[in-house]
Amino acid sequence: MTVRVGVIGAGWIGKEHIRRLTDTVTGARVTAVTDIDAVRAEEAAAPVGARVLPDGAAVVAADDVDAVLVTSWGPTHAEHVLNAIAAGKPVFCEKPLATTAEDCLRIVEAETAHGRRLVQVGFMRRYDTGYRQMKQVIDAGRIGEPLIVHCAHRNPTVPESYTSEMAALDTAVHEVDVLRWLLDDEIVSTQVITPRATSKRFAHLKDPQIMLFETAKGVRIDLEVFVNCQYGYDIQCEAVGEEGLVRLPDPAAVGVRTAARHSTEVLTDWVGRFRDAFDTEFREWIEGIAAGEEPTGPSAWDGYAATVITAATVEALQSGRVVATDLKPRPAFYGGAA
Amino acid sequence: MTVRVGVIGAGWIGKEHIRRLTDTVTGARVTAVTDIDAVRAEEAAAPVGARVLPDGAAVVAADDVDAVLVTSWGPTHAEHVLNAIAAGKPVFCEKPLATTAEDCLRIVEAETAHGRRLVQVGFMRRYDTGYRQMKQVIDAGRIGEPLIVHCAHRNPTVPESYTSEMAALDTAVHEVDVLRWLLDDEIVSTQVITPRATSKRFAHLKDPQIMLFETAKGVRIDLEVFVNCQYGYDIQCEAVGEEGLVRLPDPAAVGVRTAARHSTEVLTDWVGRFRDAFDTEFREWIEGIAAGEEPTGPSAWDGYAATVITAATVEALQSGRVVATDLKPRPAFYGGAA
Amino acid sequence: MTVRVGVIGAGWIGKEHIRRLTDTVTGARVTAVTDIDAVRAEEAAAPVGARVLPDGAAVVAADDVDAVLVTSWGPTHAEHVLNAIAAGKPVFCEKPLATTAEDCLRIVEAETAHGRRLVQVGFMRRYDTGYRQMKQVIDAGRIGEPLIVHCAHRNPTVPESYTSEMAALDTAVHEVDVLRWLLDDEIVSTQVITPRATSKRFAHLKDPQIMLFETAKGVRIDLEVFVNCQYGYDIQCEAVGEEGLVRLPDPAAVGVRTAARHSTEVLTDWVGRFRDAFDTEFREWIEGIAAGEEPTGPSAWDGYAATVITAATVEALQSGRVVATDLKPRPAFYGGAA
Amino acid sequence: MTVRVGVIGAGWIGKEHIRRLTDTVTGARVTAVTDIDAVRAEEAAAPVGARVLPDGAAVVAADDVDAVLVTSWGPTHAEHVLNAIAAGKPVFCEKPLATTAEDCLRIVEAETAHGRRLVQVGFMRRYDTGYRQMKQVIDAGRIGEPLIVHCAHRNPTVPESYTSEMAALDTAVHEVDVLRWLLDDEIVSTQVITPRATSKRFAHLKDPQIMLFETAKGVRIDLEVFVNCQYGYDIQCEAVGEEGLVRLPDPAAVGVRTAARHSTEVLTDWVGRFRDAFDTEFREWIEGIAAGEEPTGPSAWDGYAATVITAATVEALQSGRVVATDLKPRPAFYGGAA
Incomplete structure (x- = not known):
């Protein structure tokens, strides 16, 4: 079919x-x-x-x-x-x-x-091989209960139309989703810290930003969003648990030794970084439909949570305060306890 | 279509x-x-x-x-x-x-x-992302003229039906093809050295073997074929040129730190290692046919060369001598000078 | 002499x-x-x-x-x-x-x-080869102006006598000193976030802790202090600047491939991690004295700053608030502007 | 004393x-x-x-x-x-x-x-931390019986006075000694293969060379000696055993990400690469003398073996043949069986 x-x-x-x-x-x-x-x-x-x-x-x-x-x-x-x-x-x-x-x-x-x-x-990151390996390691209990996650989301540059709010709404939203899934946990509060801004940005933009999330289980997440980092498109994620840690790999790339340097290429483009994840996302979506099954990817509830959490993060950026996400309880239909 | x-x-x-x-x-x-x-x-x-x-x-x-x-x-x-x-x-x-x-x-x-x-x-390796990156680096002149290539082809185990000759015919044949392509060069002689055999093999098998190839331009290739290495399926390739070197990456894998070890997984299976290469191989083959184009992958001439070179390598194994491959000149139809 | x-x-x-x-x-x-x-x-x-x-x-x-x-x-x-x-x-x-x-x-x-x-x-970290390389890279302008530093300071376990305050006073104090030196900047505020505590600790202890420092130039530092991380003694430091980043290396260690794993050893002991730094620290101190020169290592002023900043961090831990360090202006005798 | x-x-x-x-x-x-x-x-x-x-x-x-x-x-x-x-x-x-x-x-x-x-x-390599870790791994049986060792010894350039024979006598001699020690085995034959020569050398010099050694136990060693590799001073060693492999680490160096590259420095000088090994070598020598103990480092017998094996390698280079080293049996005084 x-x-x-x-x-x-x-x-x-x-x-x-x-x-x-x-x-x-x-x-x-x-x-x-x-x-x-x-x-x-x-x-x-x-x-x-x-x-x-x-x-x-x-x-x-x-x-x-x-x-x-x-x-x-x-x-x-x-x-x-x-x-x-x-x-x-x-x-x-x-x-x-x-x-x-x-x-x-x-x-x-x-x-x-x-x-x-x-x-x-x-949300395509759930389909990225590296994140999936991380989830297997965590779910298998190899690092014990997660306690902290360190993340970075870096783009080389953004156009003038990119606003400070988009750091949460368009950029961090990917981490918000993938971390909720990775940890099987909910984000309950959010805070934004603004380091000294890079000189390599349009003047209206707060860049970089450090977002701090807290989950229902007490896991703390720090996420550096830096969209004019110049050097490349770089996604980092490290989950620290009671017995160990697991770290997202960099994309495989040939090592070159010339002129007293060992170097590997850093991507400059999210399209290349997540092409395979997009392909897998759509492949699994189509397969599920063809098989008459309900989708297993990010749900409407996940979409709701992402919208609420990123909006709260914008509020946190603007107010300088810790903002509770005040998400409604997850309904049983979406796997909630109630 | x-x-x-x-x-x-x-x-x-x-x-x-x-x-x-x-x-x-x-x-x-x-x-x-x-x-x-x-x-x-x-x-x-x-x-x-x-x-x-x-x-x-x-x-x-x-x-x-x-x-x-x-x-x-x-x-x-x-x-x-x-x-x-x-x-x-x-x-x-x-x-x-x-x-x-x-x-x-x-x-x-x-x-x-x-x-x-x-x-x-x-021959699917030409479609592997890592080898393609290596070829780009070499073709761009970043390492200068290639002089030496070091390779390893390791499988965890092989069944009893695997013979000493198959080390060349079935295993090394992949390196033979991909190296001819990578170097844009022809293999003119071959030699096999047999180290002390591993105890973890069937008794009839010479394993590991070290194959030494020489190309028309004088590049020397050493290839370790070790099909009972136990620890994993591991493909290594490093090309050394006049100004630098380029090395095939290991597949990306999450890093885990537990119990005083930082570790990453090593694959145990060639299917997983080259799945993407197989997919790309067939995708490009089908696209070419749909577009009415001639195939751009390994040609009949490449198939001839691989058969001759691996047969010569079997002869080298059996005789203990350096064996000339005595390939016929490449016809113009297949890109030869003639 | x-x-x-x-x-x-x-x-x-x-x-x-x-x-x-x-x-x-x-x-x-x-x-x-x-x-x-x-x-x-x-x-x-x-x-x-x-x-x-x-x-x-x-x-x-x-x-x-x-x-x-x-x-x-x-x-x-x-x-x-x-x-x-x-x-x-x-x-x-x-x-x-x-x-x-x-x-x-x-x-x-x-x-x-x-x-x-x-x-x-x-403070021996200033004598560690890795931190010295980081400082060279930063001072040479290779990453541009620093904006953010991500750090982790992890010990496998601590005894029952180790208190929550010691996370700042005894543990983070090393980062406080080395970061002030690395950035040539002063820490002006401090904050402590307490993730869910690990179950693998004595009950009185808040572990892990995330410390957030701000410098006079606006650089933001996040430091994970985790003194019962179980898996090893692990020191991480990554400085992100306007044009790139530089990361402290892990200690060199042989790579081993066995049983489908590539692994390297993680140290379990700070003595091994900083032995060379201690040696260099004392070697340079003695050489300076023998040469009749003033010491070039961490000064009394650095000692004052570390004491004040770590005390403020203890206050931040206890109060849950951002605490200004309120350091006095650096006197000209210690290289200050005044 | x-x-x-x-x-x-x-x-x-x-x-x-x-x-x-x-x-x-x-x-x-x-x-x-x-x-x-x-x-x-x-x-x-x-x-x-x-x-x-x-x-x-x-x-x-x-x-x-x-x-x-x-x-x-x-x-x-x-x-x-x-x-x-x-x-x-x-x-x-x-x-x-x-x-x-x-x-x-x-x-x-x-x-x-x-x-x-x-x-x-x-012979200072026995005092290098990386080689010592390799020996511990091998001696502990973690890779099983060694079967193959792959090595590279690369210098950026050599002066005109450096001759083709010195590749064995002055350069490979370090691997000859360290491998005999690492494997606790003797080299019984030697062969030299000469790839296409780099254009970046003085005309009289055969560079690079690939040396092939066989040990008494049947271990095969391939050693690339490339003394005009341009890019750096680079020492590689990988021992492959029946159950796994162990690889010498590169020296620890900060990772830098700028301009779409992740890079680490490659040394250009053997003095920096083996400074610590030299220090340890002399420290242990002096300590032994002060303690009235016999030296534990490379012995006169090791010196004899190195001279014979490298001379045989020169003969192999000149003749193009496999040359037996014909070492005398190791006397009991030097730990031999006799």
Whole structure:
């Protein structure tokens, strides 16, 4: 069975995923595309033989669409996801699930009422081989109970349009999700410390930032977000437990010795760093749908948590205070105790 | 366009590639399968909706077969490949291209007469990210002219059926191919040194072996083949040039610190080590066929060279002498100077 | 010229330094020893042919003592150091210089009045090859202006007598000194975060702790102190600057591959980790004295700063608040601007 | 007790060791120096307060010389060592012990007749921490019985005076000694392979060379000697056994990330690489003498073996053949079975 996917939003990431579903992932076909820019929709649809539809509702409703991919502008995500739930169709929504906690909760409630998971949120790090190895090590008890996690998320540069709030909303959001999953724990408070800013940034930007998270179990996470670090795209993660630690590997790269230096390349681009994770993410999503199973990736609840935690982090940045995330209790539908 | 592939030989590797062409590589479909064991053929064909055909000739001739995959017993390879050339169909032949130099040359002649490359031989290392990075570094002149290459090819254990000759024919053959490609050079002589044998082997086996190759340009290669090394599957390669060196990376793996040790996992299995290389190999092969292009992977000439060089290495092992490979000059059709 | 050293305090570290001055460092001889326990003094003095003297004052006053080494109980340090200054003799004082800011300042004032540096405080990390390489990289501008430093200080276990306050006073004090030197900057505030405590500790102890320091230039430092980490003695330090980062190396250790693991040993003991640093520290101290030069190691001012900053960190731990260090301005005598 | 050392030969290495015995190693004092160049002798002797004596015999005979250090021109070594044995004084002889097998055997016979070990040969690698860790791992049986050792010995450049024979006599001689010790085994044959020569050498020189050694137990060693490798001074050693392998570490060095590269420094100089080994070598030598013990370092027999094996390697280079080393059986006096 080929899963027929309808795509809402044909910007850079939409096109990237259309290419992925067409050229890289087997068992899927993009059959319908929409975008607020009809030309862009056509450019994305034509090469893969998909139809252009007038809007998201039409994509969700289309007979030849088995599953929906939402890659539109963030504020529109909730509407499309809710439509898909109403139609009983699996939906993959790029982060964020929604831009407000309220919209996220509407999705959670709709999905709960539907009674079966349909929603997956696009946090791809859970599909990265290194993080998966870390989780195996932690879950196997090899480092004992986790106590501290040290992280860094570094980009070489960002454009002027990148704001201080985006450090949480767009950048740290990946760690927020992957750490909740890695630790099987919830983030209950957040704080932001702002070191001396780098001179190599646009003046409005607070960069770097150090975010401090606390989990329900008392694990402390420190996360350096540095989006103008110049030297490369570098993701670091080290979990320290009662008996040992586990560290995310750097990508494998040939070692070169010349001119009194041993060196390996550092990537400069997140696309290369997480290409395999994206591929695995979509491969597993399509396989699950083809098998008639509920999605196992980041859930609507995870999307809600990420939105709330990153919003609290923005508040922490602005206020200079420790901010409680005040997440609602996780419902039993999403694996909660209640 | 979906490339319809007919598969000749449904043993372990045949099934693995059927799975790969079905689940991992887009743009391909296995439509026909044959095997000397009809039950095995049926078991391989049924899950992917392919027909079972009586023999290789039928597979090559089938209307719904655009390209042929040969994964049968080595001595039968030549016949199937020659059939495919005669039919003007692209053919991917697992190593070896043929078990004798004569058969390899018959294929080379047939393909040359056909006037267009159809044959690709299944040496997957050229598709490994690490080796590709090494080639980029070498081709960019970063280490200067290569002078020496140090290699190791280690397997944890081999079964009793593995013979001393297979160290060259089945194991070192991968280095023979990838080094010719990496260096853009030809191997002109070969020698085998036998260290003290490990006690952890079947008694008939000479293990480990050290193979010494010399290239036309004078590069010297030492290759440790150790197929009962116990500790893991470990592939090492270091090229030393006039100005520096480049080394193949170990696969990325999380670092763990416990009990006074920092450790990373060593693989124990070649399947895991080269899974991505196999995927890329087939992805590029299928893409090329879909695009109507000649294959860019290991050619019939490379298959001939590998067969001749490994046979000479067996002779070197048995005689204890340095053996010239006496390869014929590379024809212009295969990029030779002539 | 042989520098004749008088030692005040013959406990473990005193004996260790007596051995070092006798067997490892050339140009020095221990001529006099005292300890509140006369037997212990005798045991330390006899093997090296030194006299036992009744008290620290006698050691300082002795004609055959050119330089004084203070390795007695912390609260007695100030008295001995002040005596040495009064006598105009070089004095090496193990950390802390004194247990109160007031006593440190009395030493600073006495030394300033003397007009020539006599005091060196025993912070050995400045003599570690790795930290020295880091300083060279930073001072050469290779990473640009430093913005953030990530550190970890881990011991396998501590005895029951180790208190939560000692995490700052005895453990983090090493990072406090080495980071002030590495960054050529001052620590202006301190904060302590307490993750979930490890179960592998004595119940009274807060372990691990995360200390957050801010410098005058705005650099932010996070320091994990974890003194029951079980797996080893592990010191980590990574300085992130505007253009790159530099990381302290792990000690060199052979790599071993067995049983599907590549592993290197992690030390379990600070003595092994910093043995070379201690040797270099004393070698340079003795060489300076022999050459009639002022000491170049950690000064009385550095000792004052370390005492104040670690005391503020204890207050931060107890109060849960950010605590300003309120250090006095650095006098010109100690390289300050004033 | 201070060991009073007389030094024969005040060239570069002689001066280096005089400095070491004076400034770095405790318990020793250089009391007498001679050199064929009296000015050079005076320059070496004066700063350390030693006397200049007319010749080696005078140094050996001097009342204020407890132990002799031979750092003169190689062909004169045997005479001085034999003199020292005749005088019953411990003697440290820089490599080679003697330039001919015959002279080495005369020393062996003289020392055997004396009945107590007096001679130590200056092979410092046995004192390198990394090699010592390797030996511990091997001796503990962690890699099982050794089967193969891969080595590389690379220098950035050599002057025009360096000849092809010196690759064995001066360079590989270090591996010859350290491997015999590491493996507790004897080298029985040697062979040299000459890859394409680097263009970055003087025309008369064969560089690089690959030396192949076989031991009595059947271990095979390949050693790349490359003395114009340009990029650095780099020593590699990996021992492969029946159950695993152990690899010499690179020297610890800070990691730097800038401009899309992670890099560590490669040394360019053997002095820095083996400084600590030299220090330990002399420290242990002096301690042994002070304790009245026989030396435990490389013996006259080791010196004999190194001279014979490297001479055979020169013959192998010149003849292109495998050359048996034809060492005499190790006498019981030197730990042999006989």
